[in-house]
Amino acid sequence: MIIDLNETTVSTVARKLVSVREEGGAVALGRVLTLIIKSDYRPVEEAIEAANDASREHPMRVIVLVTHPEDASRLDAQIRVGGDAGASEVVILRAHGDAGSNPESLVTGLLLPDAPVVVWWPDSPPAAPALDPLGRIAHRRITDSSTSPEAADRLQRLDETYRPGDTDLAWTRLTRWREQLASVLDQPPYEDVTAVEVRGASTSPSTALLAAWLGLALEVPVAWQYERPSTWDHGIHSVRLARPSGDILLERHSPTHATLTQPGQPDHDLLLPRRSLRECLAEELRRLDPDRLYGRVITDGWDALRAPAETHGTAAVPTIPSDHAESAE
Template sequence: MIVDLPDTTVSQVARSLVKVREEGGAVALGRVLTLVIATSHGLEEEAIDAANDASREHPMRVIVVMTNPEGEARLDAQIRVGGDAGASEVIVLQAHGDAASNPDSLITGLLLPDAPVVAWWPDHPPAVPAESGIGRIAQRRITDASTRPFAADRLSTLARTYAPGDTDLAWTRLTHWREQLAAVLDQPPYEPVTAVEVVGSSSSPSTALLAAWLRLKLEIPVTWRYASPEEWDHGIRSVRLTRSSGDIVLERANDIDAHLSQPRQPGHDIVLPRRTLRECLAEELRRLDPDVLYGRVITQGWELLGPAVTGVTRG
């Protein structure tokens, strides 16, 4: 069910939500959190689709906020419940003019009572997420360094502005890579790693984050570089771990598979699919406490990591 509320107020939206829930038989019981999505017009549907999919694991209220400082003061809203909202209830707010000047005031009256708040900026996050109006309300704050703006110093900015509760989907996309590399190093021979090389696309901030994680965990210098677009055009390409017995190489072959080669062992293909937006969002919603490891990687690991060997600006 979709209900449009043109030129409305927050209080009218709240009353309409109760009415829609009562008439449609939908209930708020079991909603475990409120997810606030601050995004740009035209990009909201992809974020809503991801949230709807993730809501099957995390029933929640989703509030989508889009602001346009131009024009007359006006608030348009839309409520989605039932089949149009997965296991969540979705409130879409489009604020114009003066009504867009204080987006946190738009959502305060729509939050689930006594439930955690997670803020997600799919694009164009605030300069300091934890100090923004919406960020101050939230226990967790999710950004995505792979989306607009495509700033060369994006990771340096994340490191400089980090506060407990911050996380980034460029980090979440590394989960399977970190699992595979940790599993390899947990197998004999238990030799120290003496050198590391990480290669990935220049459009992938996950490349630098993986290098920073390895630098932090292995406590050795890590070489990382951006591949040319002809060599590799998106995501992480490969990781090489050097030990006295030889090199361990985990190299992606395509969007689904990777090849693992180790000394004195036959090489084999493993499933290493690229993670969807829904998978990354669902993972981040599983925890509402600060991600301590991410905090250490984006601050300590990033500080220890040297620049990319190609001379491309870090970030």
């Protein structure tokens, strides 16, 4: 069911939510959190669909706030429940002009009582998420540097502004890569890794985060290199781990499959698909405490990766071109 409320107020929207629950028998008792999705101008249907899918694992209220600062002041709203909202309640607020000048006041009256708050910026994140008006009321703050327009310094900004509770979907997309690499190193021969090479597309912040994680976890030199677009134009391409008995190579050949090459063993074809937006969001919503590993990677690991080779033994960091369209892992 979809209910449109044009030129309305937040209190009217809140009353309508209560009315819908009473008339339709819908209840909010099973909701475990409030997810706020913040966007400027842009349609966010893809983000809403991802939230609806994730709500089947994490029942929640979804508040979508889209601001149009240059318009005349007014607030339009839409409420979605039932089949149009998955296992959630979706409230879409379109704040025009001055109506969107205080985003915190727009959402406060719609938050679930005594429930954690997560804020997600699916397109253009604020410069410092923890200092943003919405970020200040959130337990977790989710950005996605693969969509950030500040391509040249997107990860450096996350490093400089990081606060516990921040996370980034470019990091979440690495879960399968991290699991696969950890699994390989848990098998004999149990040799130390002496060097690491990570290769990927220049538009992939996940490639840089994987290199930073490996350098932090293994405490070895990491060479982080970009592929030419004609060779590989999206996401992570390969990871090479050097050991005394020979190199381990995990190389992706398509968006869904990769090959694992190890000394003395036949090559293994692996299913290594790129993760969907729904999968990444659902994973982030499973934890409402700070992701301390991500915090170490985006600060200590990223700083070590960027350090001069002669000082820290890591490869020089390539410049991320700012004129490329962003791509996910």
